[in-house]
Amino acid sequence: MRALLEAPGLEGAKDPVRLAVIVLAARTPSATGVVEIRTGELGRWLGLSTSHVASEVLPALRQSGVVSIDTAEGEYGQDDGLTCRVLPMWDAQNKVGHPLSLKKPELATLLRLMEALMAPGWVHRDGRVTPAGLLGARARHGAATDRLALLLLVLEAAETGRVRLCGGRVEKRYGRPVATLARLLRCSLSRSERVLARLEGFGLVERPRRQTVSGLRQVSRLVVPAVAAAHAEGRAASGSGGRQGSTDATSADVADPAGTAWRGKDSLLPEKQQVKGSLECCGADGGDLAPTASLHTDHSSVFTPGGSAELSGGFSGEGRGEDPGRPDHVCAHEDRAPEAVVADQLQLIDGKGGPLHGEKQSKSPDGAGWSAARTAGPSRLTVVDDGRGLQQGRGVADLPDLGLRAGLAPIADLWARLSRGQQAVTRRAALQSLEALSGIVDEQVAPQLLAGRLADRLAEVGGEALVREPMGWLLGRGLVQRPACPDLRCDDGIRLDTGADCPTCENIVHIRRTLRTRVSARVEAEMPHSDSATRRAELERRLREETAIEEQRAQIRRARASREAEQRQQAIERRRALEEEADLARRQASCADCGLPECAGLCPACSYRRRTEELVREAVDLAVAVRADLSDAAAVAELTQRCETDTRALLASACERACGPDADPALVAFYAPQVAQQIRDERRAAALRRLLGAEDVVVEADAAYEACLRHRGRGAEEAADAAGRRTVEFLLRWRLGELHAVRLRPAAGGVSVDAA
Numbered sequence: 169m170r171a172l173l174e175a176p177g178l179e180g181a182k183d184p185v186r187l188a189v190i191v192l193a194a195r196t197p198s199a200t201g202v203v204e205i206r207t208g209e210l211g212r213w214l215g216l217s218t219s220h221v222a223s224e225v226l227p228a229l230r231q232s233g234v235v236s237i238d239t240a241e242g243e244y245g246q247d248d249g250l251t252c253r254v255l256p257m258w259d260a261q262n263k264v265g266h267p268l269s270l271k272k273p274e275l276a277t278l279l280r281l282m283e284a285l286m287a288p289g290w291v292h293r294d295g296r297v298t299p300a301g302l303l304g305a306r307a308r309h310g311a312a313t314d315r316l317a318l319l320l321l322v323l324e325a326a327e328t329g330r331v332r333l334c335g336g337r338v339e340k341r342y343g344r345p346v347a348t349l350a351r352l353l354r355c356s357l358s359r360s361e362r363v364l365a366r367l368e369g370f371g372l373v374e375r376p377r378r379q380t381v382s383g384l385r386q387v388s389r390l391v392v393p394a395v396a397a398a399h400a401e402g403r404a405a406s407g408s409g410g411r412q413g414s415t416d417a418t419s420a421d422v423a424d425p426a427g428t429a430w431r432g433k434d435s436l437l438p439e440k441q442q443v444k445g446s447l448e449c450c451g452a453d454g455g456d457l458a459p460t461a462s463l464h465t466d467h468s469s470v471f472t473p474g475g476s477a478e479l480s481g482g483f484s485g486e487g488r489g490e491d492p493g494r495p496d497h498v499c500a501h502e503d504r505a506p507e508a509v510v511a512d513q514l515q516l517i518d519g520k521g522g523p524l525h526g527e528k529q530s531k532s533p534d535g536a537g538w539s540a541a542r543t544a545g546p547s548r549l550t551v552v553d554d555g556r557g558l559q560q561g562r563g564v565a566d567l568p569d570l571g572l573r574a575g576l577a578p579i580a581d582l583w584a585r586l587s588r589g590q591q592a593v594t595r596r597a598a599l600q601s602l603e604a605l606s607g608i609v610d611e612q613v614a615p616q617l618l619a620g621r622l623a624d625r626l627a628e629v630g631g632e633a634l635v636r637e638p639m640g641w642l643l644g645r646g647l648v649q650r651p652a653c654p655d656l657r658c659d660d661g662i663r664l665d666t667g668a669d670c671p672t673c674e675n676i677v678h679i680r681r682t683l684r685t686r687v688s689a690r691v692e693a694e695m696p697h698s699d700s701a702t703r704r705a706e707l708e709r710r711l712r713e714e715t716a717i718e719e720q721r722a723q724i725r726r727a728r729a730s731r732e733a734e735q736r737q738q739a740i741e742r743r744r745a746l747e748e749e750a751d752l753a754r755r756q757a758s759c760a761d762c763g764l765p766e767c768a769g770l771c772p773a774c775s776y777r778r779r780t781e782e783l784v785r786e787a788v789d790l791a792v793a794v795r796a797d798l799s800d801a802a803a804v805a806e807l808t809q810r811c812e813t814d815t816r817a818l819l820a821s822a823c824e825r826a827c828g829p830d831a832d833p834a835l836v837a838f839y840a841p842q843v844a845q846q847i848r849d850e851r852r853a854a855a856l857r858r859l860l861g862a863e864d865v866v867v868e869a870d871a872a873y874e875a876c877l878r879h880r881g882r883g884a885e886e887a888a889d890a891a892g893r894r895t896v897e898f899l900l901r902w903r904l905g906e907l908h909a910v911r912l913r914p915a916a917g918g919v920s921v922d923a924a
Contacts, residue, residue, distance in 0.1 A: 215311025
C-alpha cells in the first residue's frame with residue numbers, strides 16, 4: 169500500500185484521488201488487470217457524489233498518470249462506464265519480489281479488507297444483503313479522508329488493535345496519536361486532529377490514556393477496536409486461545425506498548441472479544457509512550473495444551489516439568505547453542521563421525537533419548553555470533569526501499585556479513601549517497617549509478633572475498649564519491665550525469681602533458697650531448713620546480729580570493745552598520761509637524777492629518793475638474809475655494825456623527841482619513857458618471873460598437889461599454905492634468921492661483 173501511495177504522480181494529490189487509486193487496485197481482477205466500474209459506484213466507495221467524482225476525481229486521476237481510464241459516455245454525454253488500469257500494478261506484473269506484484273489471494277484479501285472498512289453495501293438479486301463497511305454510511309465532505317485514514321491505521325495496527333506511534337519530538341498540544349496520523353496522511357496536525365476526532369466520534373478508533381504519577385491520565389495511545397476484535401474471533405474460530413506461555417495473570421502492565429513493540433507482535437486476547445470491549449485487552453492504564461518495550465522473546469503462535477503455568481522467574485521456557493525442550497511441532501534444533509551446531513558440522517576426513525584428536529566420547533546424562541532426538545539430523549541453523557556478541561542482520565533483499573535494494577545489490581554478500589547495528593549505519597550512508605546522486609542525475613537513475621560504483625570498487629580490490637572489514641570498506645571506499653578534479657559531477661574520472669570521461673580531468677591531463685612536453689623539449693635543446701639518464705633526472709627536477717611554482721601561484725590565487733571575500737564581507741558589514749545607524753536616527757527623529765520626540769519623523773496624529781489633507785485635495789480636484797471652465801483661471805480658483813469649504817464641512821459633520829460631539833481628538837484624527845477616502849471615492853464615481861455623456865465618449869463608444877458588429881457580430885454592446893469606460897478614465901485624467909496646469913499658470917497681474 170505504501171508503494172502504491174508513493175507512486176510518481178500522486179505527490180500532493182488530494183485524499184479522494186489517492187483513495188480512488190486504492191479502491192481501483194483492490195477491485196482489479198488478477199487475471200486481466202483491468203477493472204470495470206461505473207462512476208456512481210466509484211463515488212459510493214469514496215463517499216462522494218457522482219458529479220464530484222466525474223468533475224474532480226477522474227480528471228485528477230488522468231493527470232497523475234497513475235491510472236489509465238477509458239470511458240463510456242452515458243445518456244447525457246457524461247463519463248458513466250469506466251475501464252481502468254492501475255499502471256504501477258500493471259507494470260509490476262511478472263516481476264518477482266515487486267511489492268505491487270500481487271497474486272490472486274493477496275488481491276482477494278485486500279478487497280475483503282476494503283469491503284469491511286468502506287463497502288457501500290449491496291442487495292443481491294437472490295435477496296442476499298451485503299452489509300456496508302464501517303464507514304460505508306459516511307458520505308459527503310471529508311468522507312474520503314476518513315476512509316483513507318481508517319485504512320492506513322488498520323494497516324499499521326498490530327493484532328491487539330494498537331497502532332505503532334511515531335517517534336521523535338511532537339507538539340504537546342496535539343499529542344503523538346495525532347502526529348502519527350498526520351504522517352500517515354501527509355497532512356497538517358490540525359487537519360489530522362479533526363480526522364481523528366471524527367473517527368473517534370464514530371467509535372472506530374480509541375485513545376485510552378494511562379494514569380501518571382500525579383493521578384492524571386496524560387499519556388495516550390491509539391487503538392483500532394475492529395482489528396483487535398477480528399483477530400480475537402479468528403483465534404477463537406481456529407481453536408487457538410493464545411500464545412505459548414500465556415496465563416490469566418498477564419495484564420496490561422506486562423503487555424508490550426504499541427509505541428515500542430515490534431510490528432506483528434502477538435498479544436493476549438480473550439475469546440469472543442467484541443469491538444466495544446477491546447480496551448480490556450489493551451489495558452486501561454497502559455500507554456504507548458512507555459520508556460521501553462517488553463523484553464519477552466517472540467515465539468511462534470503454538471503452545472502445548474494444558475493448564476496455566478506458574479511463572480516463577482518470568483521465562484517462557486518454564487512450566488514444562490523436567491523436560492526443558494521446545495513444544496511439539498517446533499524445530500528440534502532451536503534450543504541448540506551455536507557452538508553445538510558448529511561441533512556437529514566438524515567431521516573427520518574419512519566422513520565418519522567420531523571424536524577429534526583421540527578424545528573419548530562421554531556417555532549421555534539423564535534424558536539421553538531427548539538429547540539424541542534433539543541432535544539427530546542435519547542442523548538448519550547458522551552461527552550468528554562472530555565472537556563479539558553481534559546479531560546477524562538481514563539481507564539486501566529484505567530492505568523496504570527499492571532504490572536502496574537495487575543500489576546495494578552488488579554487495580549482497582558484504583551486507584550479509586554486517587550486524588544489524590552496522591547495517592543501520594551503512595544504510596544511512598547509502599541513503600546519503602543516493603541523495604547526493606539524485607541531485608546530479610534523475611532520482612530513478614541514482615540506484616544504478618550507486619550499483620555501478622560499488623561494482624567498480626569491488627573489482628579494484630578483487631572481489632568481496634578480499635574485503636576484510638565490510639563496514640569500514642563501505643564507508644571509506646565503496647560508497648564515497650572520489651572526484652579526480654574540482655567538478656562535483658566527477659567520480660574517478662567519469663562524469664556521473666553523462667557516463668563519459670570527465671572533460672575537466674582530460675583538460676588537467678592535457679595541461680600536464682603539455683608542460684611535460686615543453687620542459688622535455690627545453691632539456692633536449694640545452695643538453696644535447698648528455699645521456700638519457702641525466703636528461704631524465706633534469707626533466708624530473710624541472711617538472712618538480714614547475715609544479716612547486718604552480719602550487720605557489722595557486723596559493724596566491726586562493727589568498728587573493730580569500731582576501732577579496734573578506735573585503736566584500738567587511739563592506740557588507742559597514743553598509744549594514746550605516747543602514748542601522750540611519751534607521752536608528754530616523755526612529756529617534758522628532759515629528760516634523762508637532763515636534764513630538766522619537767516618532768520616526770512623523771507622529772500618528774500628524775500622519776493621519778496629512779493623509780486627510782491629501783484626500784481632501786483629491787476630492788476637491790475631482791469636483792472642480794468636471795464642473796469648472798479650465799480656460800478661466802479666476803473661475804477655477806473661486807470654484808476650488810467653494811468646493812474645499814464644502815468638503816471640509818462635510819468631513820467635519822461625518823466625523824462628528826461617527827465619533828460623537830465630545831470625542832477624543834486622537835479618535836477623530838484616526839477616523840478622518842477613512843471618511844475623506846469615502847468622500848474622494850464618491851466624487852470620483854460622480855465625475856465618471858458626469859463625463860460618461862461627453863461627446864468624445866459617445867463617439868468612441870459608437871466606433872467600438874460598429875467595429876465589433878463588422879467583425880464578430882456578438883458582444884457589440886459590451887465592447888461599446890468598455891470603450892466608453894476607457895474614454896471616461898482618459899478624459900478624467902486629462903482634465904485633472906489641465907487643472908494642475910491652470911493652477912501653476914500665472915494669473916493676470918502676476919498673481920498665481922492657489923488651490924490650498
